[in-house]
Amino acid sequence: MLDIKLIRESPDLVRDNLRRRADDSKMQLLEELIQKDQQWRKSLERTNALKAERNTLSKQIAETKKSGDDASELMARSAQIPKDIATFDSETQALKTRVDEILMSLPNLLHESVPVGADDTANQVVRIWGKPREIDFELKSHGSIAESLGLADFDRAARISGAGFYYLKGDLALLDMALVNYAVNFLVERKYTLIEPPFMMRRSAYEGVTDLGDFEQVMYKIDGEDLYLIATAEHPMAAMFMDEIIDVDTLPLKFVGFSPCFRREIGAHGVDTKGIYRVHQFNKVEQFIFCNSDDSWTLFEELQGNTEAMFQALGLPYRVVNVCTSDIGTLAAKKYDIEVWFPRQGKFGEVTSCSNDTDYQARRLNIRCGKHGSDNKSVPHTLNNTAIATSRAMVAILENYQNADGTVTVPEVLRPYMGGKAVLSRP
Known part of the structure; x- marks a missing residue:
């Protein structure tokens, strides 16, 4: 705040x-x-x-x-x-x-570079990477590809859980894990500490990390308990030092967290209603940093650079957009989204968000930093960025790497995490 x-x-x-x-x-x-x-x-x-x-x-x-x-x-x-x-x-x-x-x-103070606009059409394109592949055959939806290869079951999931859920099977489940392991290893090699956080949080902690409207629109509450299923690993990582004083000499603290994510509101579907693009449950690897105010904008670019490097290694064309005032939310002073090219939909779609929350989130959580024994305390800055949200990354891979015979080529960087498998095909 x-x-x-x-x-x-x-x-x-x-x-x-x-x-x-x-x-x-x-x-x-x-x-x-x-x-x-x-x-x-x-x-x-x-x-x-x-x-x-x-x-x-x-x-x-x-x-x-x-x-x-x-x-x-x-x-x-x-x-x-x-x-x-x-x-x-x-x-x-x-x-x-x-x-x-x-x-x-009251929302955070916006960075001067945030574009003013009434909706996401005012988001400004910062840069574009890669060129969409030329495809000379009829594109299938990612859901159709997954079902035809026997790698997903949406109908059975809908019967037992409702819309917005899925079974991943065989090589597609392996692809999900490959994305997680690739992102975690990438960031651990860059000296980020791996965190597996609690998957539930009390409301008193959750109020410090998210828009208050999310409790009615996004969060799943555990009936009879003061607990909510997390919507992202960002939230428990942000609250990790709630009501504590961090030794300023330890900053910046860089974390990479992995968790399933649970969200009630999944938005409207595009051209394909069956699939894993808009779902209630998905896996995600998240980056999170606590730092001094002097370092936060440099680290904002570092977080963004980490994720772009991963998507470049995956060979997925994307653009970076500077999110406008109406789309940025309450906590962020500035936000970049990565939008990957989805050829079946014929448009770019959001797959990651990088936010600098400056001192807003930490102040909500009563987190301070200072030297041991000193009365001079300040509020640290917090930053977060998606590394990989596996469901949308898999959609992008299934659409961009599909072949005329119905198979899907596995991005080379993921093959070591899939036992060397180069192609997703029917068992």
Whole structure:
């Protein structure tokens, strides 16, 4: 969340940020926050003044009694003060609760390079890599290819789990694991520490890492428990140091996490309704970094470069887009998406997202950093980027590497993770 000191000292900066986002409802909340914060500070001052008066009266009463004078008026006032404090404490706490609620809902400050736009058509193409392959035969959908090769079963999955689920079989299941192992090994070799996080989180931790609207739209809640299935490994990795102070000398901390991901909302389908592009459950390898503010934009480019290097090694044509103000979400100051070319759909589609959340996410989680023994503490920056979301990567491979005979060529970089297999074919 934003620093309340920033809002007090530079409210126009926050107003300008909300204007760029074209978010009138948040603008109203900001004005309410400014008012409630002023009221909270005045109420807190009154409470503190009463507590100081109580302490002074205690001394005066003792001195008055010691001198033999009448202390009844002082004692009457002393008896009233706790009641006044209780009244102001209640008011102060209510105001503080509302201030914190609004702070949690106000979005991060956007980087100056973020394009302004009403929808994703305003996303700016940063660069394009690779050239789509020329295909002179009729393209099959990825779902059709997987079924024809006996490598996926969507109908049985739908019967037992509903729409948006699937069985992967044989070589396609191996391809899924190959993508995971390739991405993990790639990043471990670059000195990222492998994390296998909890697959469920409590709400108090989850509120620090995601848009609050996700609880109703995206998250699966465990019935009867204060637990939610994670939507990405980013979330438990971000919360790993909640309410802690990180030794600044250990920064940057670079992690690569692997987990299944669970999401209620899967969006609209494109030309193909059967498949693994939009699903409720998928595997993903995620990059995450805690760092100093001075290093975060350099590391943002590092995270992006890692993922681009992997997709280049996979031989999948892609473009990088700078995500616009209406599409960027609450937490990120800047976001790059990689969109891979999907020949069956005839368009680019999102496969990864790289975000610099600056100090916004860490402040929500009450994470600080500093030197041991020093009172000088700061809030670290957090960054995240998809390495590989296996379901969409597999769709891209099935579409871009399909052959006229219905088989699929395995990208060369993945073959060592599949026992040397070069082609997906029917068993």
